[in-house]
Amino acid sequence: MNAPSFLPAILSTLMILLAGYGAWRLAIARAWGRTTDVETDALHLAVGVAAAGLLASWAHTLPTGVWAALFAAAGLYFAARAAMVRSDRDLRSGPLGRAVVCAVLVYCFLAGVGPSTLNGSTAGQYTMAGMPGMIVDKTISFPALGLLTVAGLAFYAVAELSRLSPETEPGSTSGSATAGAMETGGAPARLRVAASAGDFLAPRSVQVCRVALLVVLAYAILSKVV
Amino acid sequence: MTQTQISASGARSGTPVPGRGSAAPMPLRTRLQLALAGLWLLDGLLQLQPYMFTKNFAVQTILPVTDGNPGWIATPVTWSAKIIENHAVATDTAFALIQVLLGLGIAYRPTRRHAIYCSAVWAAFVWYFGEGLGGLFTGQANPLTGAPGSASVYLLAAILLWPTRRTGPFPAAAWIGARAARIVWSAFWTGLAALTLLPTNRAAGAFTDALTGGMMSTGEPSWFTTMTDHANRLIIGHDLTVAIVLAVLLGLIAVSVWLPRRELVQAGLIAAAVVGAVYWVFGQAFGMPFMGMATDPNTGPLMVLLAAAYWPVRGHDAVDAAEAAKGAAA
Numbered sequence: 355m356n357a358p359s360f361l362p363a364i365l366s367t368l369m370i371l372l373a374g375y376g377a378w379r380l381a382i383a384r385a386w387g388r389t390t391d392v393e394t395d396a397l398h399l400a401v402g403v404a405a406a407g408l409l410a411s412w413a414h415t416l417p418t419g420v421w422a423a424l425f426a427a428a429g430l431y432f433a434a435r436a437a438m439v440r441s442d443r444d445l446r447s448g449p450l451g452r453a454v455v456c457a458v459l460v461y462c463f464l465a466g467v468g469p470s471t472l473n474g475s476t477a478g479q480y481t482m483a484g485m486p487g488m489i490v491d492k493t494i495s496f497p498a499l500g501l502l503t504v505a506g507l508a509f510y511a512v513a514e515l516s517r518l519s520p521e522t523e524p525g526s527t528s529g530s531a532t533a534g535a536m537e538t539g540g541a542p543a544r545l546r547v548a549a550s551a552g553d554f555l556a557p558r559s560v561q562v563c564r565v566a567l568l569v570v571l572a573y574a575i576l577s578k579v580v
Numbered sequence: 581m582t583q584t585q586i587s588a589s590g591a592r593s594g595t596p597v598p599g600r601g602s603a604a605p606m607p608l609r610t611r612l613q614l615a616l617a618g619l620w621l622l623d624g625l626l627q628l629q630p631y632m633f634t635k636n637f638a639v640q641t642i643l644p645v646t647d648g649n650p651g652w653i654a655t656p657v658t659w660s661a662k663i664i665e666n667h668a669v670a671t672d673t674a675f676a677l678i679q680v681l682l683g684l685g686i687a688y689r690p691t692r693r694h695a696i697y698c699s700a701v702w703a704a705f706v707w708y709f710g711e712g713l714g715g716l717f718t719g720q721a722n723p724l725t726g727a728p729g730s731a732s733v734y735l736l737a738a739i740l741l742w743p744t745r746r747t748g749p750f751p752a753a754a755w756i757g758a759r760a761a762r763i764v765w766s767a768f769w770t771g772l773a774a775l776t777l778l779p780t781n782r783a784a785g786a787f788t789d790a791l792t793g794g795m796m797s798t799g800e801p802s803w804f805t806t807m808t809d810h811a812n813r814l815i816i817g818h819d820l821t822v823a824i825v826l827a828v829l830l831g832l833i834a835v836s837v838w839l840p841r842r843e844l845v846q847a848g849l850i851a852a853a854v855v856g857a858v859y860w861v862f863g864q865a866f867g868m869p870f871m872g873m874a875t876d877p878n879t880g881p882l883m884v885l886l887a888a889a890y891w892p893v894r895g896h897d898a899v900d901a902a903e904a905a906k907g908a909a910a
Contacts, residue, residue, distance in 0.1 A: 358633055358669050498801050501869045505877075508625060509618040512687040516614055519689035569680070572625050 362469060362577070365570050366410035372563050373402025379555060388555040397428065397452050398563055401459060405567065408462055408574045411469045422463035429456030451564075454510070458503055458571055465500060467578045500575045507572035511565045518561050609751035612889050613686060613696070613741050619734075619885075620699060621683025623876045627676035631872050637672065638665035641873065642710060648718035653708075660709040678702060693743040700738035707731035720780045723772040723830075724790045724863030726878045733882040736768065740889050752889035762837045765890060769834035769852070773827040782823035787815050790863050800870050811862050829855065842892050849887045856883025 376398035383390040404421050406413035416424075432453035439445040461467075606614075631637060642661040646654035664671045682702060685695025707713060707729050714721060714729025721727035740752040740761060748754040753761040780786060791812045815822050829851065836848020860866060860880020867877035 358673075361628070361673075497870050498804075501866075504625060505622055508622040508683070509615075512614050512618040512621055512683060515684055515687040516610075516617075516689065565684070569621070569625070573628055576625055576629055 362409040365573060366406040366413045368566065369402045369406040369409070369570055370413065371402075372566060373399045373406070375559070375563060376402060379560075383555050386555070388553050390555045391448075391560065393432075393452065394448075394560055394564075397455065398560075398567065400424070400428070401455060401567055401571075404459055404463075405570055405574060407469075408467055409469060409570070409577075414469075418463045418466075418468075422460050425456045425459040425463070429453050429460060432456060451510075451514075455567070455571075458507065461499065461503060462571065462574060465575075465578070467500075467574055500578065504572045504575050507568045507575075511568040511572070514561055514568065515565050518558055607751075608888070608891065608893065609741065609754060612751055612885060613692065613743070615885055615888075616696075616699070616734075616737055616741060617683045617686035619683075619877065619881060620679055620686060624676050624679030624681075624683055626869070626874050626876065627672060627679055629872050629874075632672045632676070632875075633669050635665045635668050637668060638662070641875065645710070645712035645715070648720060649712045649715070650717055653712045653717060656709055657712045696738050696741065696743060700735055703731045703734035703738060707735060716775075719778060721775050721778070722781050722786075722790055722863075723775050723879075724781075724787070724859055726864050727775055728771065728879075730867075730876045730879045730882060733879050733886065736764065737882060737885055737889070740764065740886070748893075750890045750892050752886075761890070765837045765886075766834045768886070769830050773830035773834065776823055776827045776830060782820050784817075784819055786819045787822055788812055788819075791815075800865060804865070804870075808862060808865075837890055845890075845892060849890055852887040853884045856880050856887065859883065 376395040379390050379395045380392065380399070382388075403413075403415055404425070407415050407421075430453075432449040435449035436446050436453060439449070626632075638661040642657065642664060646657050646661075649657070679702075682695055682699045685691040686699065688695075711729040711731050712718075714727050714732055716728050739756065742755040744755040746754050748761070749758050750761070752765075756764070775781065781790075791808050833848050833852045833855065836845055836851070839845050839848070857880060860878060860883075864878040864880050867874045867880075869877070
């Protein structure tokens with residue numbers, strides 16, 4: 355099944371730009387003497403390229419199995435990192451978030467999420483399933499898990515975006531946390547760690563990229579469900 | 581380790597964490613606003629499903645809403661369905677974009693106020709032109725299956741979670757005040773109780789139809805159909821009894837927010853959340869997403885969200901008591 359072709363094309367391009375931005379950060383940070391998070395940028399580079407291939411055939415790169423193995427290994431690495439610092443919430447959230455993204459990618463590749471040459475949708479014709487001449491869609495592999503993943507990605511994206519801006523609403527007692535966040539443009543604690551160690555390269559842009567990535571991954575999964 | 585490699589992973593090597601442990605928990609009201617944002621974003625994503633870009637979205641999803649509705653509702657809905665049918669890709673792209681932006685806008689604090697305002701306007705628009713006022717005027721609206729329409733509950737949630745500098749004894753009271761918020765709660769749940777007792781909803785087979793009728797069981801995973809089958813066997817032949825018991829429960833939930841003891845209020849709110857969850861699973865089939873035709877998760881999660889918005893905030897008892905005393909004096 356497929357949405358109008360312009361949508362996957364736009365989102366694939368966006369993902370490639372995102373991957374390119376990750377590569378640019380990795381390359382330029384050293385030259386500019388700025389701090390960056392190597393793991394995050396490298397992950398954005400890989401996920402950007404992989405997600406582009408999930409959406410459009412022209413952006414297809416490595417075989418599905420290779421991508422799945424790559425992200426499974428990366429996910430295990432980040433999960434182990436999160437386990438090592440499990441007592442510290444601030445330090446744990448970074449590798450844990452990256453492990454979740456890797457798990458989503460592994461799911462996408464195992465569930466067969468990918469571009470389709472079919473146009474339109476057979477949704478609704480499910481009601482006639484089993485009747486002669488009616489179309490029965492057979493493309494769904496793990497719809498319940500996929501839909502759960504989509505919902506999780508939506509709420510994860512919202513949580514990430516909310517961290518871009520300090521919460522100063524009444525009732526909030528996070529004065530010191532807010533002040534700390536504002537110093538680094540609302541970057542999360544783990545970015546603040548790096549910022550304190552040096553001059554972090556555009557921390558807010560990293561979060562914007564992550565939000566875009568999460569939303570696009572959710573779309574990629576949904577476009578597979580009928 | 582070079583400068584470039586200093587990062588979150590740099591903390592691994594013992595970099596001190598400034599402000600560590602200073603972060604206070606996010607206020608409940610903000611959490612609920614973010615939950616609302618998540619639901620809007622999810623709605624926007626669902627609107628990007630391939631089916632939504634086809635004419636079938638207008639024909640199979642919007643037009644059936646006109647059945648049984650009076651002309652002043654059916655005519656505008658038919659008009660909007662025709663526009664969607666003739667410009668399926670353009671309209672659906674716009675719908676999806678609006679809802680994604682609403683979700684992201686509410687999540688991002690600087691734009692939250694405007695986004696919640698826009699979400700209220702959009703929800704009202706969708707409730708009328710897309711949901712036909714949730715079928716309230718058809719005589720067949722059933723809360724179990726989503727009446728009075730998820731868009732109306734989005735509208736309600738936007739009003740109750742309106743960004744404001746004021747505080748209240750519970751998050752929903754911050755903008756409109758505790759008394760008004762409780763009136764809204766009671767009106768909403770009393771309305772649901774009344775709809776449950778409609779002749780069509782208490783007739784023989786009404787609950788069976790609601791649980792397994794229509795397209796709900798088609799395309800659903802087997803674990804889900806098995807679960808609904810079991811629930812159906814339990815209530816089969818007891819529709820009137822179930823309707824009355826449910827209506828009484830909804831009535832108790834409606835008055836629970838006026839009770840003097842915090843524990844009773846909380847019990848009522850928990851009951852409301854449980855009813856919302858049961859409706860969502862058994863009556864609304866999670867919003868029927870398994871067929872690729874769901875436009876939103878339906879009213880179940882929103883009912884849970886509303887219940888959370890009335891959860892008493894500790895430290896506001898004095899405010900609450902003062903307001904009650906003022907009300908009594910008036």
